[in-house]
Amino acid sequence: MFRRNRSKGNYAYTVARVKAKKSLLLKEEDYDKMLMMTVPEISRYISEAGYNKEMTDLAGRMSGINLLEHATHLNMAKVFSSILLSSTGELYEMVSAYLDKWDVWNLKVILRGKSYGLDAEDIREDLVPAGRLSAESLDKLIALDTDDDILASFGKTTHVSFPPEVLATYKAGGNLGVIEDFLEKVHYERLIGSIDRSSRPSHLFYDYIREEVDMKNFETILKLKAEGVYGEQVMKYIISGGRKIDDRMLATMANAEDIGSMMSEVAQLEFGEAVKEALESNNLREAVLSIRKYGRQKARKFSRLYPLSVIPVIDYMINKEYEVRNIRAVARGTESGLDRETIKGLLVI
Amino acid sequence: MALEGEAAGLAAIGAGLAVGLTGIGAGMGEKDVGAAAVGAMTEDRSIFGTAMIFMVIPETIVIFGLVVAIIALFALG
Numbered sequence: 001m002f003r004r005n006r007s008k009g010n011y012a013y014t015v016a017r018v019k020a021k022k023s024l025l026l027k028e029e030d031y032d033k034m035l036m037m038t039v040p041e042i043s044r045y046i047s048e049a050g051y052n053k054e055m056t057d058l059a060g061r062m063s064g065i066n067l068l069e070h071a072t073h074l075n076m077a078k079v080f081s082s083i084l085l086s087s088t089g090e091l092y093e094m095v096s097a098y099l100d101k102w103d104v105w106n107l108k109v110i111l112r113g114k115s116y117g118l119d120a121e122d123i124r125e126d127l128v129p130a131g132r133l134s135a136e137s138l139d140k141l142i143a144l145d146t147d148d149d150i151l152a153s154f155g156k157t158t159h160v161s162f163p164p165e166v167l168a169t170y171k172a173g174g175n176l177g178v179i180e181d182f183l184e185k186v187h188y189e190r191l192i193g194s195i196d197r198s199s200r201p202s203h204l205f206y207d208y209i210r211e212e213v214d215m216k217n218f219e220t221i222l223k224l225k226a227e228g229v230y231g232e233q234v235m236k237y238i239i240s241g242g243r244k245i246d247d248r249m250l251a252t253m254a255n256a257e258d259i260g261s262m263m264s265e266v267a268q269l270e271f272g273e274a275v276k277e278a279l280e281s282n283n284l285r286e287a288v289l290s291i292r293k294y295g296r297q298k299a300r301k302f303s304r305l306y307p308l309s310v311i312p313v314i315d316y317m318i319n320k321e322y323e324v325r326n327i328r329a330v331a332r333g334t335e336s337g338l339d340r341e342t343i344k345g346l347l348v349i
Numbered sequence: 350m351a352l353e354g355e356a357a358g359l360a361a362i363g364a365g366l367a368v369g370l371t372g373i374g375a376g377m378g379e380k381d382v383g384a385a386a387v388g389a390m391t392e393d394r395s396i397f398g399t400a401m402i403f404m405v406i407p408e409t410i411v412i413f414g415l416v417v418a419i420i421a422l423f424a425l426g
Contacts, residue, residue, distance in 0.1 A: 012381040016388030024392075086388075308381070 009091025011308040017086060018316040021079065024050055025323050028349050034330045035340045042331050043068050051075050062125075068331050070125045072324045077102070079320060080130035083313060090196055094205065094310045096132065097194035098317065100158070103131035104183040107154050110141055111176055114150070132158060151179070160186055185239050188213055192241045201309030204302055208311070210243035211298070215271065215291050217245055221253050226284050231255055244269050271295075292348045296322060322348045357425050364418035371414030378407030 026049055034042050046068070047055045054071035062070060080099055087095050106127050113123035120142045129135040137157060144150045147170075155161055162182065169178045188209070195206045220237045224230070234254035245253070249265050256262035259279055266272045266279060274294040278287035296318060303315035326347045333343035352360050386400035 010384060012384040013388040016385035017392055020389045020392035020396075 007089045009087060009089035009310075011091060011310075014083065014087045014091060015308060015312045018083060018313050022316045022319060025319055026326070031326060031330065031344070031347055031349060034327075035334075035343060037334070039065055039068065039331055039335050042327070042334065046072070046327055054078070065331055065335055066125065069328055072327050073126065073128050076320055076324045077128045077130040080128075080317060083317070084130075087313070090202075091310055091313070093194055094202075095313055095317075097191045098314060099131045100190065101131070101187050102128045103133050103154075103158055104180070104187055106131065106133060106138055107141070107150070107183065108176065108180055110138070110150060111147060111179065113142075114147065115174065115176070181237055184216075188216075188239050188241060199309075201306035201311060204306060205310050205314065207243060208298065208302055208314070210241060211270065212295060213239050214242040214245045214269065215295055217242055217250070218253075218269070218271075218275075219288055219291060222259065222279075222284055222287060225256070225259050230257060286345075289346075289348060292322075296348060352424055352426065360421045360425055364421040367414040367417040367421065368411070369414075371411045375407045375411045378410070379404065382407060 026046075030045075030049065034045055037045060043055060043064075051071050054074045055067065058067055058071050058074070080102070084092065084095050084099060106129065109126045110123055113126070120139075123142050124139070127135070127138055129138055133141075133154075141150050141153055144153060151162055151167070160183070162179070166178050166182045169175065191209055192206065192213075195202055195209065197203045197206050217238050221234060224234050224237065231254060235250065238250060238254075242250075249268070253262045253265050256265075259282065263276075263279065266276065271291055271294040275287045275290045278284075278290050299311070299315040299318050303312040305311070326349070329346045330343055333346065382403055386404050389396055390400055
């Protein structure tokens with residue numbers, strides 16, 4: 001009765017921390033205020049909203065939108081790392097598996113940066129060292145000369161072995177997409193595999209991740225449909241392990257000639273109702289945004305159902321990621337001279 | 350009326366159990382409350398007072414145990 005199970009994880013401590021952090025995130029009225037501002041004003045505003053340290057640290061080296069983008073990424077990486085470091089046991093394992101997606105992101109940034117001939121400093125600006133790979137490990141990857149060395153070193157550190165056919169396709173056409181697709185599939189397979197489903201909250205998290213896979217797959221299908229790709233070609237980009245979208249439904253949706261002819265399948269999905277309107281009006285951007293908003297609401301709902309579980313932690317990380325995306329969207333939109341309503345339509349609040 | 354013999358012994362054991370078990374119960378309750386309080390205070394030090402109040406709430410159960418123990422001990426005479 002009194003044995004303290006260290007492998008279970010310190011849910012009370014970590015969840016209280018993320019709840020306190022969540023209360024400091026930007027609200028809708030903050031975005032409304034930011035939409036009325038110029039880029040330097042937005043920078044000042046977010047400095048007062050928790051990004052002060054990163055903005056001050058980087059202010060000597062960069063300015064304007066670059067400062068804002070790098071500071072928000074750096075802040076997010078620090079916050080995620082601190083959550084990971086403060087968690088223990090199975091909670092650590094699940095958070096760590098979830099944060100692995102940033103390793104994939106970082107590898108993409110490095111390979112893309114190298115292919116465009118960017119220098120190390122420019123590549124570093126877009127990195128989010130929130131996964132297993134630390135900033136030092138990422139610096140070592142940037143310092144490597146060829147893509148082969150980068151992929152080999154990445155594979156060694158993260159225990160990912162790239163199949164020869166993926167490497168061959170990448171080398172033949174230089175298409176980074178095949179590497180991205182492969183890593184994304186590996187990430188979700190590992191994440192789903194890392195969840196111990198013995199408790200109800202962990203099972204809910206498992207279902208949530210599988211539904212996220214459904215949302216990703218559905219988004220991929222929509223984008224490919226918009227480009228006129230269907231049939232077997234679509235199946236190449238699909239991540240396995242989804243919750244509602246099984247092989248049969250996937251095949252039907254992949255073979256549908258347009259979005260209109262797969263509406264009966266859409267109706268069976270949990271987020272079907274959320275995207276129905278956007279799909280009927282053939283607005284792809286709106287449909288993708290609706291899926292993301294649905295995902296965010298779902299995480300929020302789950303986090304209230306089981307306060308002492310991994311779900312509130314994941315919910316916070318999703319919200320933080322959207323906050324950073326929203327700040328960047330407002331800043332970029334303002335700089336490009338977009339009108340307020342268009343920018344607000346791009347935000348996921 | 351003071352208890353004697355076996356009854357006195359049982360009353361003394363009862364008093365011990367009342368304090369001991371409620372102490373263990375309070376400790377188990379405080380484990381999560383304390384961890385959450387420290388976690389929340391790491392992010393916002395201004396909530397120290399509120400966190401402290403939540404922290405001592407499980408302690409009240411020990412007071413009940415102590416009261417029961419004192420009554421039992423009075424019965425011992």
